[in-house]
Amino acid sequence: MHTLNINLPQKNYPIYIEKGLMNNIGEELKKIYKNKKIAVITDANVEKIYGQKIRDNLKNDFEVKMIVLEPGEKSKSIDVLQNVYDELLDFKITRADLIIAFGGGVVGDLTGFVSSTLLRGIPFVQIPTSLLAQIDSSVGGKVAVNLPKGKxxxxxxxxxxxxxxxxxxxxxxxxxxxYDGMAEVIKYGCIRDENLFQNLLEYNSNKELFDSIEEIIYRCCKIKKNIVESDEKDTGERMILNFGHTLGHTVEKHFKYEKYTHGEAVAIGMYHITKKSENMGITQKGTLDKIKKILIKYKLPYELPNMNKKEVIETINLDKKNKGNDINIILLKRIGDSFLKKIDRKDMNMYI
Ligand SMILES: NC(=O)c1ccc[n+]([C@@H]2O[C@H](COP(=O)([O-])OP(=O)(O)OC[C@H]3O[C@@H](n4cnc5c(N)ncnc54)[C@H](O)[C@@H]3O)[C@@H](O)[C@H]2O)c1
Structure with a gap:
């Protein structure tokens, strides 16, 4: 088992990574939680495959309520939030009880937000089930729901x-x-871990990838832990995690979140910004080729689809991460070494 501890001024918590951990999740939870009531929030896909397993694991020691959402991003909405609050209140949940987020990033983000707000805060644990959730969204404390005006x-x-x-x-x-989650794994390699990047290039099959998956997840979570510990509230170093995301978000939004997954859009973003920075002499020559090679290997797109450049820049200007006249972009010096560059809004077109 790999263990990491997130150490923040207001909160310390562990991350456990182990194949088969779900087989005795009830025993694990007993170590940190002494009351009876547990609400498990999940989605219908995860429930169908693992619902019985989690119920069986918890039923001897806990009183369990399952709340099952429709799979997909649409569930991160105010309407669904309202229903989840109702179900939890019907279950007579209190601040001494526990909520489990059992699913991908959608379930994790919504459950975290529910937990942070209902009764001014109920403790929760994350049991992430998608690759993206295991390496990214379950770590770092960002919880959210969407509005019709944006994610x-x-x-x-x-x-x-x-x-x-x-x-x-x-x-x-x-x-x-x-593969969607692999885009974020590749991102960690690009920004902080050349060795991880190299290993990803060398796996010859999904079997080889899966044989090393525990180690891969550990390395990604460790990078995120270090970054979150030094900048919990995302005002400086944490923005490094947005490598490829400025353009990626724009691509996702332009195609109404239908044509490209988040990871696919980030893949395009990472490739494109590196193409620009390598041309400008900021990024070591040959980096772009390596990124292209790895994206092809993990079945991710790299070419920018046909989009109106003016519209792209307007969308970037609306991004909530950008303040005042500055836009923060993340560039690579080389694989494994990244930095944040503040640029003037009017210079953004050089990077698109
Ligand atoms: N909080 C953060 O820091 C953070 C970071 C990155 C992304 N996110 C959010 O994460 C969300 C995307 O997460 P996601 O990609 O996990 O999407 P998701 O939760 O929709 O899961 C993807 C799909 O995989 C299915 N699934 C999940 N685990 C499964 C399993 N083990 N077996 C079979 N099917 C399974 C789900 O039912 C769903 O259909 C977005 O809303 C994004 O905003 C949050």
């Missing part, structure tokens, strides 16, 4: 009591979501 517009920072990561759950994940 993640209502949210807060609220950390779980613990994160339990079982990489075996990924065996049932649809391939497109696996």
């Amino acid at each position: 993640n517009l209502i949210g807060s920072f609220y950390h779980p009591e613990a994160v339990y990561i079982d990489p075996e759950l990924l065996n049932t994940l649809d391939k497109r979501f696996l």
Whole structure:
């Protein structure tokens, strides 16, 4: 088992990573939670495959209520939030009880937000089930729901009591979501871990990738832990995690979140900004080729689709992460070494 501890001024919590961890999740939870009531929030896909397993694991020691959402981003909405609050109140949940987020990033973000707001805060734990959730969204405390005007517009920072990561759950994940998560794994390699990047290039099959998945997840979570510990509220170093995201968000939005997954859009963003920075002499020559090679290998797109440049820049200007006249972009010096560059809005067109 790999263990990481997130150490923040207001909160410390562990991340456990182990194949098969779900098989005795009840025993694990007993170590940190002494009351009876547990509400498990999940989605219908995860419930169908693992619902019985989690119920069986918890039923001897806890009183369990399952709340099952429709799979997909649409569930991160105010309407769904309202229903979840109602179900939890019907269950007579109190601040001494526990909520479990058991699913991908959608379930994790919504459950975290519910937990942070209902009764002014109920403890929760994360059991992430998608690759993206295991390496990214379950760690770092960002929780949110969407508004019709945009994604993640209502949210807060609220950390779980613990994160339990079982990489075996990924065996049932649809391939497109696996590669979607791989885009973020590749991003960690690009920004902080050349060795991880190199290993990813060398795996010859999904079997080889899965044989190393526990280690891969550990390395990604460790990078995120270090970054979150030094900049919990995302005002400086944490923005490094947005490598490829400025353009990526624009691509996702332009195609109404239908044509490209988040990871696919980030892949395009990472490739394109590096193309520009390598041309400008900021990024070591040859970096772009390596990125292209790895994206092709993990079945991710790299070419920018046909989009109106003016519209792209307007969308970037509206991004909530950009303040005043400055836009923060993340560039690579080389694979494994990244930095944040503040640029004037009027110079953004040089990077698109
Ligand atoms: N909080 C953060 O820091 C943060 C970071 C990145 C992304 N996010 C958010 O994460 C969300 C995307 O997360 P996601 O990609 O996990 O999407 P998701 O939660 O929709 O899961 C993807 C799909 O995989 C299915 N699934 C999940 N685990 C499975 C398993 N083990 N077996 C079979 N199917 C499984 C789900 O039912 C869903 O259909 C977005 O809303 C994004 O905003 C949050």
